[in-house]
Amino acid sequence: MFSISKRSDVEPFHAMDVLAEATRRKAGGHPVISMAVGQPSHSAPRAALEATRKALDEGRIGYTDALGTVRLKSALAAHYRDRHGLDIDPARIAVTTGSSAGFNLAFLSLFDAGDAVAIARPGYPAYRNILGALGLKVVEVPVTAETHFTLTPESLVAAEKEHNLRLKGVLLASPANPTGTVTGRAALKALAEHCSANSIAFISDEIYHGLTFSGEETSALELTDEAIVINSFSKYYCMTGWRIGWMVLPERLVRPIERVAQSLYISPPELSQIAATAALTASDELDVYKEAMLPTASSSCAGCRRSACRSLLPWTAPSTPMSMSRASPMTAWRSPSGC
Numbered sequence: 349m350f351s352i353s354k355r356s357d358v359e360p361f362h363a364m365d366v367l368a369e370a371t372r373r374k375a376g377g378h379p380v381i382s383m384a385v386g387q388p389s390h391s392a393p394r395a396a397l398e399a400t401r402k403a404l405d406e407g408r409i410g411y412t413d414a415l416g417t418v419r420l421k422s423a424l425a426a427h428y429r430d431r432h433g434l435d436i437d438p439a440r441i442a443v444t445t446g447s448s449a450g451f452n453l454a455f456l457s458l459f460d461a462g463d464a465v466a467i468a469r470p471g472y473p474a475y476r477n478i479l480g481a482l483g484l485k486v487v488e489v490p491v492t493a494e495t496h497f498t499l500t501p502e503s504l505v506a507a508e509k510e511h512n513l514r515l516k517g518v519l520l521a522s523p524a525n526p527t528g529t530v531t532g533r534a535a536l537k538a539l540a541e542h543c544s545a546n547s548i549a550f551i552s553d554e555i556y557h558g559l560t561f562s563g564e565e566t567s568a569l570e571l572t573d574e575a576i577v578i579n580s581f582s583k584y585y586c587m588t589g590w591r592i593g594w595m596v597l598p599e600r601l602v603r604p605i606e607r608v609a610q611s612l613y614i615s616p617p618e619l620s621q622i623a624a625t626a627a628l629t630a631s632d633e634l635d636v637y638k639e640a641m642l643p644t645a646s647s648s649c650a651g652c653r654r655s656a657c658r659s660l661l662p663w664t665a666p667s668t669p670m671s672m673s674r675a676s677p678m679t680a681w682r683s684p685s686g687c
């Protein structure tokens with residue numbers, strides 16, 4: 349009898365298990381409202397749907413370059429120019445099969461088995477599982493009110509001491525899932541500088557960019573060219589099922605990522621790349637969807653004075669407690685008091 353790898357013995361991604369159960373029950377004719385995973389309720393923007401229909405009518409959908417089409421990479425570079433005032437060479441952009449594939453590619457290209465990578469606890473559970481499946485050591489650093497629910501240079505140093513190891517990488521999401529914490533510019537800069545000074549790869553998950561309702565929204569790219577930025581069309585662009593995301597990479601990491609991507613995925617799906625290129629022109633429509641989330645967000649927790657909830661207030665959004673968390677399509681968010 350063959351054996352099964354130890355690396356596959358990761359915790360299930362419970363939200364996906366709940367989704368599968370909901371699907372089973374629906375198929376059995378039960379009325380189910382599935383709230384298992386974070387999905388925007390809107391469909392992809394009109395421009396994306398139109399571009400897709402046109403491409404289907406034209407017929408041939410094929411492989412593309414492993415790191416994506418020049419059109420999409422150029423459109424993403426223009427996005428950074430417009431939103432962040434940054435001049436990003438499209439050659440530093442890698443299009444991926446959702447941000448999930450981006451994590452795989454980044455971890456495989458940056459780390460060797462046994463290397464230690466820090467993530468926040470609580471955090472998005474798939475980070476831990478992907479790192480674990482790749483044989484990396486997961487260092488979960490608790491984030492609390494004292495650290496404004498984000499990682500800090502001090503908490504990283506403390507984790508290295510506690511576990512008696514040197515970190516090879518740090519992964520931070522801002523806005524974060526599930527806390528909704530938006531790490532402010534100064535804190536992000538301190539973290540990036542600490543990583544750079546200590547030869548630690550700094551991975552910034554910016555998947556919830558575009559969905560902040562107050563405070564600043566800093567890309568790690570504004571602070572350093574050394575950051576590995578991972579993003580996606582799943583959330584703000586309402587395109588979860590299209591499985592399309594991207595990374596912005598330090599120049600010297602592009603070729604290693606490309607080599608791994610060529611064999612792991614060949615290329616991201618061309619149809620989704622066509623749709624994503626069009627979606628980048630649809631911010632007027634998408635901003636309306638985003639604003640529509642806000643009343644739900646503030647009314648659902650308005651007036652909440654429970655201490656457990658107050659302790660979770662996002663750092664940069666004190667006037668709209670948990671607006672990000674409540675409004676955004678995040679996975680598995682629960683306020684501690686269940687309100």
Ligand SMILES: Cc1ncc(COP(=O)(O)O)c(C=O)c1O
Pocket residue numbers: 386445446447448449472521524525553555579580581582588592593677678679
């Ligand atoms: C913080 C965070 N990162 C990454 C992902 C994965 O998204 P995708 O693979 O659809 O881009 C999610 C999904 O909910 C998430 O919450």
